[in-house]
Amino acid sequence: MEIQLATHARLWVFTSNKLLTAEQCSFIEVELEKFLAGWNNHGKAMAGQAWIEMNRILVVAADENIMLASGCSIDKLNREVLSIGDALGVNLFDRLTVMFQENSEIQTEGIAQFWALRKANRLTDETLVLDTTVATVGDWTTSKWKPFANTWHKDMYGR
Numbered sequence: 001m002e003i004q005l006a007t008h009a010r011l012w013v014f015t016s017n018k019l020l021t022a023e024q025c026s027f028i029e030v031e032l033e034k035f036l037a038g039w040n041n042h043g044k045a046m047a048g049q050a051w052i053e054m055n056r057i058l059v060v061a062a063d064e065n066i067m068l069a070s071g072c073s074i075d076k077l078n079r080e081v082l083s084i085g086d087a088l089g090v091n092l093f094d095r096l097t098v099m100f101q102e103n104s105e106i107q108t109e110g111i112a113q114f115w116a117l118r119k120a121n122r123l124t125d126e127t128l129v130l131d132t133t134v135a136t137v138g139d140w141t142t143s144k145w146k147p148f149a150n151t152w153h154k155d156m157y158g159r
Helices: 022-038 071-088 111-119 137-143 152-157
Strands: 010-015 048-053 057-062 097-102 105-110 128-130 145-147
Touching: 010 071, 010 137, 022 048, 022 057, 022 071, 057 071, 057 137, 097 111, 105 111, 111 152
Parallel strands: none
Antiparallel strands: 010 057, 048 057, 097 105, 097 128, 128 145
16 A cells, blocks of 8 residues: 555544454455545545555545645544444454564454563564554654653553
């Protein structure tokens, strides 16, 4: 998937509570393409793009140089993503799953288990963790994977 928006485009990251099938990914892409074609802020068209990575991460971006995303337009996006998730029987707002790299493989764990792995010293300050809080396309493409020491998890965990 080639990202067609500028690096400054605003970003929203949604994670699924389970691995998505190829059919589910296709459904999400089609539904979001339709949504983005009509996405607007108080009647003014927004320029957006959506894609899925690793069959688990839904990324939506908007070029705010064309039109700012307001609370209303963001609410529309969230309602659409909720509706798509409901149609598929998946939770695309799973904020309690952490993705990280271990032995060059992507792992997913619930937040409590993730912190248990940290406490057991299986995860170090250098363990790469997916940062779902990145705010722009540029940050997503260059630094979505960050060492544990540079993520909000470090602050929450306290060591």
